[in-house]
Amino acid sequence: MNENGEVFSGGEIAVDGDRIIHVGPAGSTTGDFVAEKTTGGDKMVALPGFVNCHTHASMTLLRSYADDLPLMKWLQEMIWPFEDNMTSDDNYWGAMLCCVEMIMSGTTTFADMYMHMDRIAESVEKSGLRAVLSRGMIGIAPNGPQALEESKEFIKNYNGTAEGRIKCMFGPHAPYTCPPEFVQQAMEYAKELNVGIHIHLAETRGEFTDITEQYGKTPTQLMDSIGLFELPVLAAHCVHLDDKDIEILSTKKVGIAHNPESNMKLASGIAPVQKLIDAGAVVGLGTDGASSNNNLDMLEELRSASFLQKVSTEDATALPASAALGMATREGARVLGMEKEVGMLKPGYKADIILIDMDKPHLYPLHNPASHVAYAASSADIDTTIVNGQILMENRRLLTVDVDEICAKAQECADRLVKEAAGK
Amino acid sequence: MNENGEVFSGGEIAVDGDRIIHVGPAGSTTGDFVAEKTTGGDKMVALPGFVNCHTHASMTLLRSYADDLPLMKWLQEMIWPFEDNMTSDDNYWGAMLCCVEMIMSGTTTFADMYMHMDRIAESVEKSGLRAVLSRGMIGIAPNGPQALEESKEFIKNYNGTAEGRIKCMFGPHAPYTCPPEFVQQAMEYAKELNVGIHIHLAETRGEFTDITEQYGKTPTQLMDSIGLFELPVLAAHCVHLDDKDIEILSTKKVGIAHNPESNMKLASGIAPVQKLIDAGAVVGLGTDGASSNNNLDMLEELRSASFLQKVSTEDATALPASAALGMATREGARVLGMEKEVGMLKPGYKADIILIDMDKPHLYPLHNPASHVAYAASSADIDTTIVNGQILMENRRLLTVDVDEICAKAQECADRLVKEAAGK
Numbered sequence: 001m002n003e004n005g006e007v008f009s010g011g012e013i014a015v016d017g018d019r020i021i022h023v024g025p026a027g028s029t030t031g032d033f034v035a036e037k038t039t040g041g042d043k044m045v046a047l048p049g050f051v052n053c054h055t056h057a058s059m060t061l062l063r064s065y066a067d068d069l070p071l072m073k074w075l076q077e078m079i080w081p082f083e084d085n086m087t088s089d090d091n092y093w094g095a096m097l098c099c100v101e102m103i104m105s106g107t108t109t110f111a112d113m114y115m116h117m118d119r120i121a122e123s124v125e126k127s128g129l130r131a132v133l134s135r136g137m138i139g140i141a142p143n144g145p146q147a148l149e150e151s152k153e154f155i156k157n158y159n160g161t162a163e164g165r166i167k168c169m170f171g172p173h174a175p176y177t178c179p180p181e182f183v184q185q186a187m188e189y190a191k192e193l194n195v196g197i198h199i200h201l202a203e204t205r206g207e208f209t210d211i212t213e214q215y216g217k218t219p220t221q222l223m224d225s226i227g228l229f230e231l232p233v234l235a236a237h238c239v240h241l242d243d244k245d246i247e248i249l250s251t252k253k254v255g256i257a258h259n260p261e262s263n264m265k266l267a268s269g270i271a272p273v274q275k276l277i278d279a280g281a282v283v284g285l286g287t288d289g290a291s292s293n294n295n296l297d298m299l300e301e302l303r304s305a306s307f308l309q310k311v312s313t314e315d316a317t318a319l320p321a322s323a324a325l326g327m328a329t330r331e332g333a334r335v336l337g338m339e340k341e342v343g344m345l346k347p348g349y350k351a352d353i354i355l356i357d358m359d360k361p362h363l364y365p366l367h368n369p370a371s372h373v374a375y376a377a378s379s380a381d382i383d384t385t386i387v388n389g390q391i392l393m394e395n396r397r398l399l400t401v402d403v404d405e406i407c408a409k410a411q412e413c414a415d416r417l418v419k420e421a422a423g424k
Numbered sequence: 425m426n427e428n429g430e431v432f433s434g435g436e437i438a439v440d441g442d443r444i445i446h447v448g449p450a451g452s453t454t455g456d457f458v459a460e461k462t463t464g465g466d467k468m469v470a471l472p473g474f475v476n477c478h479t480h481a482s483m484t485l486l487r488s489y490a491d492d493l494p495l496m497k498w499l500q501e502m503i504w505p506f507e508d509n510m511t512s513d514d515n516y517w518g519a520m521l522c523c524v525e526m527i528m529s530g531t532t533t534f535a536d537m538y539m540h541m542d543r544i545a546e547s548v549e550k551s552g553l554r555a556v557l558s559r560g561m562i563g564i565a566p567n568g569p570q571a572l573e574e575s576k577e578f579i580k581n582y583n584g585t586a587e588g589r590i591k592c593m594f595g596p597h598a599p600y601t602c603p604p605e606f607v608q609q610a611m612e613y614a615k616e617l618n619v620g621i622h623i624h625l626a627e628t629r630g631e632f633t634d635i636t637e638q639y640g641k642t643p644t645q646l647m648d649s650i651g652l653f654e655l656p657v658l659a660a661h662c663v664h665l666d667d668k669d670i671e672i673l674s675t676k677k678v679g680i681a682h683n684p685e686s687n688m689k690l691a692s693g694i695a696p697v698q699k700l701i702d703a704g705a706v707v708g709l710g711t712d713g714a715s716s717n718n719n720l721d722m723l724e725e726l727r728s729a730s731f732l733q734k735v736s737t738e739d740a741t742a743l744p745a746s747a748a749l750g751m752a753t754r755e756g757a758r759v760l761g762m763e764k765e766v767g768m769l770k771p772g773y774k775a776d777i778i779l780i781d782m783d784k785p786h787l788y789p790l791h792n793p794a795s796h797v798a799y800a801a802s803s804a805d806i807d808t809t810i811v812n813g814q815i816l817m818e819n820r821r822l823l824t825v826d827v828d829e830i831c832a833k834a835q836e837c838a839d840r841l842v843k844e845a846a847g848k
Contacts, residue, residue, distance in 0.1 A: 060788075060789075061789060062791075063788070063789065063791065063796070063800060064790075064791045064792045064795035064796045064799060064800060065791040065792070067744070067745055067792065067795045067799060068740065068741050068744035068745060068795075069740060069741065070739075070740050070741060071740060074740070097785060097788055097789075100785045101785050101786045104785060104786070105786070205738075261731060263735065264731035264732065264734055264735040265730075265731050265734055265740065265799070266734075266740050267734045267735055267737070267738050267739055267740040267742070268735075269735065269738070270735060290800075293799070293800075294795065294796070294799035294800040295786050295799070295800040295802075296786070297786070297802070300724070304728070304731070306689075307685060307688035307689050307728070308688065308735075310688055310689055310690075310691045311687065311688040311689075311691055311692075311693065311694060311732075313691070314629075314691050314693070315494075315691055316492065316493060316494050316495060316498070316689065316690050316691040317492050317493065317494060318691070320491070320492035321491055321492060359831075361521060361524040361525050361528060361827060361830070361831055362525045362528070362529070362719050362720070362721070364484075364487070364521055364831045364834050364835055365484075365485060365487065365521075365834050365835040365837070365838035365839070366488075366835065367486075367487065367488045367489040367838065367842070368488045368489070368491065371488035371491045371492075371718065372487070372488045372718070375488060375491060375689070375717070375718035375719070376487060376488060376714075376717075376718040376719040378719075378721070378802050378803060378804055379802065380802055380804030380805075381804075403785060406785070407783075407785055407788045410788050410789050411788055411789040411790065413789070414789035414791065415789070418791070
């Protein structure tokens with residue numbers, strides 16, 4: 001996809017090391033460049049890899065574990081008792097399973113918030129993906145202060161590692177779990193280490209009402225009042241916003257991770273995405289964790305984002321195909337502050353590229369490649385995934401990880417955790 | 425999936441001729457039954473094939489041809505000029521492409537309304553699918569009366585053909601294109617030939633307002649007032665309904681085809697599906713045509729149906745996985761009046777069966793098969809599709825049709841039609 005949101009086809013992309021050095025018609029790469037390897041084919045189109053702006057990688061272990069439940073019952077009776085027993089190894093195998101699924105569905109960068117982040121970093125290092133990692137912190141929990149110190153250590157140790165594929169942020173969970181003083185402490189540390197903040201914001205109607213009652217300010221305005229948005233911020237969800245919230249988020253260029261399928265499945269609400277975009281906000285896409293989605297499929301996510309905006313605004317022109325594809329790539333990179341590195345197919349950008357095989361019956365006849373990709377393609381049509389110049393998947397075959405081992409280990413971890421949660 | 429909406433696994437299904445004769449644990453088929461052929465495997469689960477209650481098969485030729493446009497601009501400037509030039513052969517190749525995609529995504533029965541229905545019947549006959557076919561009739565068009573006579577001929581010639589795989593209905597397009605007298609004429613003919621009526625109903629807010637202004641009755645109440653619902657009726661969309669409409673549709677057991685993705689993409693609105701179900705209505709699922717979807721993927725459709733009900737009712741327990749799977753199978757069969765033949769895995773039922781390969785990373789770990797299928801699986805995970813006891817696809821390989829020829833022909837037809845539409 002070039003800058004105009006078009007899917008790239010009928011040409012060639014030259015990669016040297018970890019960077020794109022040329023994008024143009026077939027045969028247009030000049031100079032003495034000789035490709036060591038070529039991949040792709042006539043029926044393939046290229047896009048920048050998808051940027052999944054909000055997920056909880058290890059929660060793939062909870063996929064389909066607890067569905068169709070009201071939010072609090074889901075959290076309190078199912079998710080938390082399961083998570084309570086999750087070990088460092090569980091987190092690692094859950095994250096590895098997540099990495100496999102993301103590579104296979106064309107995600108090249110993801111933003112994660114969870115526990116045992118050193119093990120998530122290990123999965124990123126091994127799988128070859130690019131990630132922005134945050135240790136989730138609950139300010140009202142007894143271990144809140146400890147979590148802050150551990151986050152600091154984690155960021156010092158991991159920010160910029162894995163050939164630069166790993167970046168870090170502080171992760172105060174949400175305004176309703178982290179009082180302003182706690183968020184401010186995280187902000188101080190973030191300034192000190194020159195990193196951003198990843199937070200859940202205005203996800204549910206309950207949060208909006210409770211915070212507004214408690215502080216006399218909406219969640220967005222509360223966070224604005226303590227200066228949060230002067231820092232680089234990745235705000236997940238942003239579903240319940242008033243007009244002033246929209247103005248704040250847009251003016252302060254807060255990175256918004258829109259998670260339509262999670263918001264639908266958990267009945268959280270419909271984020272005013274078209275309004276945010278019209279106001280100049282920076283909006284990317286996320287899948288959220290697999291327990292509230294239940295897959296990590298960004299193609300499905302961008303389709304849902306588009307369709308949901310169209311129906312909720314009663315305007316069939318809302319969030320068109322090219323804009324939805326842009327959200328999943330270029331805008332996602334802006335949300336993560338990586339817009340000069342990834343999200344576009346341009347010389348100088350990191351070689352994070354996916355190839356989609358258009359030679360599938362459900363992609364015939366070919367009228368408009370961008371519409372086909374946005375509205376008809378499936379993640380199984382993604383043939384090749386490249387990150388940082390390294391091919392992670394080619395012809396649907398994974399090259400950096402042992403899929404069978406990962407699936408077996410994930411099943412083993414999940415089975416044990418189910419038993420332990422039931423034994424409580 | 426058995427009667428309780430559970431996905432069937434860990435057992436065997438015996439088929440004799442076109443019927444299921446046994447469903448049970450491995451090794452439980454008794455008597456002197458010896459399988460000529462076995463298919464499937466340990467990691468497969470079985471479901472009844474999907475029933476797509478509303479589509480326009482030949483419109484696959486218009487996939488991604490006109491997207492992100494307001495409804496009337498879409499219809500008047502793009503769709504109709506394209507359709508004006510569609511020949512009998514165009515309809516055939518469009519329908520064949522549709523059949524390929526449906527087989528590959530697990531649909532075994534579809535209900536169609538379009539033109540040149542003899543050629544759609546030919547595609548059904550050849551591909552091995554099961555279908556309910558209606559020639560679409562515009563009552564206010566000059567050829568309205570002729571369309572009625574042609575429909576009658578078509579139904580006489582084709583109802584019950586293709587080893588019983590083809591059934592027919594009359595297809596008055598919609599209340600806003602077919603005045604009551606025209607619908608009544610179709611009803612007379614339908615009674616005479618003992619078939620049902622397939623109609624679009626209450627799809628858009630505009631239709632609801634216009635009909636209510638013109639007749640002093642909602643579209644649903646107008647159709648009720650002329651006795652339409654005393655016949656077997658397949659009503660597509662039913663988005664804009666008042667409480668009395670819901671009561672009528674539920675009491676009269678009108679077959680409702682809910683098309684969530686089309687309703688989202690065209691910004692038509694959100695059908696009150698949970699309310700209809702609570703009132704006892706019969707609600708199945710449809711994809712609508714590929715030009716307003718843009719694929720014919722029933723797994724994606726049932727996921728969208730579930731998620732859309734959850735978010736629009738602000739209730740995460742609305743339309744749970746098993747209910748959504750039921751809508752796509754058993755309830756769809758009820759909508760088409762075929763509930764004694766298809767839609768369940770039960771002895772005596774037609775052998776319309778799909779096998780889903782659960783050995784995919786995005787389907788690990790396995791907690792709940794129904795949730796996995798409803799919320800995480802992709803149509804590419806469907807390994808095997810069987811209709812009327814005949815295997816149409818096995819291990820993703822199509823056995824009744826030449827996919828390459830069909831894709832090439834469909835592209836050829838589409839290219840010519842685009843040129844002709846542009847030349848207008």
